Amino acid sequence: MQKSPWIIHYDGSSCNGCDIEVLAALTPMYDVERFGVINTGNPKHADIFLITGSVNEQNKAVIKNIYDQMPNPKVVMAVGICACTGGIFRECYNVLGGPDKVIPVDLYVPGCAARPESIIDGVVKALELWEGKRRKRTGRESIQT
Amino acid sequence: MRTIIPFGPQHPVLPEPIHLDLVVEDETVVDVIPSIGFIHRGLEKLVEKKDFQEFVYVAERICGICSFIHGMTYCHGVEQLMKIEVPPRAHYLRTVWSELSRIHSHLLWLGLIADAFGFESLFMHSWRLREKVLDIIEATTGGRVIFGSCKIGGVRRDIENGTLREIAAKLRDYAVEYKDLGNVFLNDLTVKRRLCGVGVLSGPDALGLGSVGPMLRASGVAQDMRLLKYAAYGGIDFAPVTAEEGDSYARCAVRIGEIFQSVEIIRQCSEKIPGGAIEIKVTGLPEGEFYARTEQPRGEVIYYIKANGTKNLERLRVRTPTFANIPPMLKIMTGCQLADVPVLVLTIDPCISCTER
Amino acid sequence: MIESQDFRETTPERLIGEVQGMRDAGYRLVQIGATRTEGFEINYSFDRNLEFVNFKIRLADNTEAIPSISGVYWSAFLYENELHDLFGLNIKNIHIDYQGHFYRVARPAAFAEKPPPPKIKRAVKPTAGTEVKET
Numbered sequence: 001m002q003k004s005p006w007i008i009h010y011d012g013s014s015c016n017g018c019d020i021e022v023l024a025a026l027t028p029m030y031d032v033e034r035f036g037v038i039n040t041g042n043p044k045h046a047d048i049f050l051i052t053g054s055v056n057e058q059n060k061a062v063i064k065n066i067y068d069q070m071p072n073p074k075v076v077m078a079v080g081i082c083a084c085t086g087g088i089f090r091e092c093y094n095v096l097g098g099p100d101k102v103i104p105v106d107l108y109v110p111g112c113a114a115r116p117e118s119i120i121d122g123v124v125k126a127l128e129l130w131e132g133k134r135r136k137r138t139g140r141e142s143i144q145t
Numbered sequence: 146m147r148t149i150i151p152f153g154p155q156h157p158v159l160p161e162p163i164h165l166d167l168v169v170e171d172e173t174v175v176d177v178i179p180s181i182g183f184i185h186r187g188l189e190k191l192v193e194k195k196d197f198q199e200f201v202y203v204a205e206r207i208c209g210i211c212s213f214i215h216g217m218t219y220c221h222g223v224e225q226l227m228k229i230e231v232p233p234r235a236h237y238l239r240t241v242w243s244e245l246s247r248i249h250s251h252l253l254w255l256g257l258i259a260d261a262f263g264f265e266s267l268f269m270h271s272w273r274l275r276e277k278v279l280d281i282i283e284a285t286t287g288g289r290v291i292f293g294s295c296k297i298g299g300v301r302r303d304i305e306n307g308t309l310r311e312i313a314a315k316l317r318d319y320a321v322e323y324k325d326l327g328n329v330f331l332n333d334l335t336v337k338r339r340l341c342g343v344g345v346l347s348g349p350d351a352l353g354l355g356s357v358g359p360m361l362r363a364s365g366v367a368q369d370m371r372l373l374k375y376a377a378y379g380g381i382d383f384a385p386v387t388a389e390e391g392d393s394y395a396r397c398a399v400r401i402g403e404i405f406q407s408v409e410i411i412r413q414c415s416e417k418i419p420g421g422a423i424e425i426k427v428t429g430l431p432e433g434e435f436y437a438r439t440e441q442p443r444g445e446v447i448y449y450i451k452a453n454g455t456k457n458l459e460r461l462r463v464r465t466p467t468f469a470n471i472p473p474m475l476k477i478m479t480g481c482q483l484a485d486v487p488v489l490v491l492t493i494d495p496c497i498s499c500t501e502r
Numbered sequence: 503m504i505e506s507q508d509f510r511e512t513t514p515e516r517l518i519g520e521v522q523g524m525r526d527a528g529y530r531l532v533q534i535g536a537t538r539t540e541g542f543e544i545n546y547s548f549d550r551n552l553e554f555v556n557f558k559i560r561l562a563d564n565t566e567a568i569p570s571i572s573g574v575y576w577s578a579f580l581y582e583n584e585l586h587d588l589f590g591l592n593i594k595n596i597h598i599d600y601q602g603h604f605y606r607v608a609r610p611a612a613f614a615e616k617p618p619p620p621k622i623k624r625a626v627k628p629t630a631g632t633e634v635k636e637t
């Protein structure tokens with residue numbers, strides 16, 4: 001691992017179950033902070049965009065906005081079955097059925113609620129993807145300039 | 146000079162999206178206008194598509210923190226309409242799981258409020274203790290946040306009497322740690338300076354604005370829906386935890402008091418639980434209308450269930466505690482300092498996803 | 503039934519008077535909610551020390567004007583804006599009127615529609631792990 005990935009988390013109309021699992025992954029029991037993963041509130045500092053929930057009409061614009069503000073390269077992760085397919089709420093009239101309707105999503109972490117273990121696994125996978133994207137953009141092997 | 150500061154929906158201290166327009170004059174907030182709808186899914190309309198037994202799963206997913214109590218309230222409402230006598234053992238098991246949810250929810254809140262006033266190690270500490278409760282929940286239901294153990298006519302899983310007593314003993318040990326944690330919140334000088342006298346809500350105001358749960362009890366009104374004796378609460382000896390001051394400190398104290406109360410209720414359940422079946426077969430279809438009211442960690446939740454004798458309910462309306470607590474939140478925020486806004490938003494223990502459903 | 507629930511009927515004209523009476527008697531406003539039946543039903547619920555009272559208004563359709571009770575219970579404005587946005591009900595003189603901007607929804611007043619006949623259609627989804635082109 002060459003870089004400590006920073007995460008921005010946005011709740012796109014989830015039921016909270018996945019959000020608290022994302023937070024739980026950061027706290028002492030699972031402690032992803034030991035890998036240098038920090039949950040930041042600022043999109044401009046973030047490498048990984050973690051979205052939970054099935055996304056509705058009103059937060060479409062918010063998600064797009066956060067995504068556009070993040071610097072390249074960036075990885076988007078959909079956490080929970082709601083964010084993957086719409087899940088149990090798919091038939092609700094006000095949901096779009098996941099962030100992939102608004103922005104490109106690179107990684108899907110299923111589960112209702114997604115367990116902290118799988119979220120951590122997802123973040124590790126996201127790092128690989130991020131590394132690949134970085135190489136493609138810069139054409140350099142290592143992160144050093 | 147008047148400025149309008151938009152607050153949210155994506156904000157470092159907010160775990161969930163809500164948007165507030167804060168009208169500030171220098172550092173003082175003079176007016177607050179909320180706007181919601183970021184999480185509105187319209188799931189009440191799903192009753193038209195899912196049958197009434199299946200809907201328990203949706204009800205549980207209204208909110209991932211009080212998920213069990215949501216499912217239970219829904220079941221309770223439908224059972225009342227269909228006049229189903231749930232076996233007493235199921236009632237006791239429901240009570241145990243509700244109280245476990247309450248403990249984990251309050252610990253979660255303590256962590257979040259610590260984060261809001263900038264005490265990060267305290268946040269980590271509360272969440273560390275919360276994980277142990279989640280372990281008990283996982284061992285008894287299989288899920289960490291969504292239990293899936295309640296159904297119409299009873300519960301899906303049993304907990305053996307021996308295990309129940311073990312859980313009660315474990316919680317008694319954990320209570321020692323909760324005491325230490327509570328001590329920091331209630332006696333630490335810096336914490337007190339962030340909480341004492343901030344956001345005072347008087348008793349009559351709290352009632353007039355329709356607040357519920359710890360918000361109401363912290364203003365000296367002893368109302369607790371558990372006194373309605375749903376589930377097994379009729380056979381359990383407890384009294385609502387209250388405080389008089391009505392400030393953020395009092396709300397914190399009430400929630401800490403309720404953690405110990407829940408530990409005690411679980412102990413009583415482990416001793417009083419009767420044997421027998423845990424579910425009963427459900428026949429027939431619901432008809433009529435009923436308001437199911439139960440106490441969630443955040444306060445009173447209302448399920449209005451109207452059924453017309455078909456397998457789909459005619460209408461389900463959920464009024465969650467946070468919705469009722471928004472007006473009092475606006476009230477305590479007018480006149481506060483801008484720096485206190487995150488703390489005040491958190492003292493109502495907001496759960497936006499259930500507010501907007 | 504473990505709890506006695508008091509259901510009463512009223513009309514839009516008598517509403518404010520009834521609600522004022524509840525307020526004077528020290529009741530707490532519990533909720534306001536609506537139901538789509540053949541017409542519409544609006545329920546106003548109150549509670550005093552666990553004693554539950556519910557008032558119901560029946561309307562033929564959602565263009566009929568209903569007075570706002572936010573003058574009596576200030577906190578009612580949230581419920582009333584919600585009813586306006588989700589059911590398209592016509593509530594007059596709300597204390598803080600969002601004019602339909604309280605909830606921003608894909609279909610306004612969706613709850614006012616009659617339940618549609620069930621149809622099940624699945625959307626095509628990308629499979630997990632596939633590379634998605636960056637925009």
Ligand code: SF4
Nearest residue numbers: 015017080081082112
């Ligand atoms: S996947 Fe399940 S737990 Fe996660 S937000 Fe959706 S309903 Fe809630």
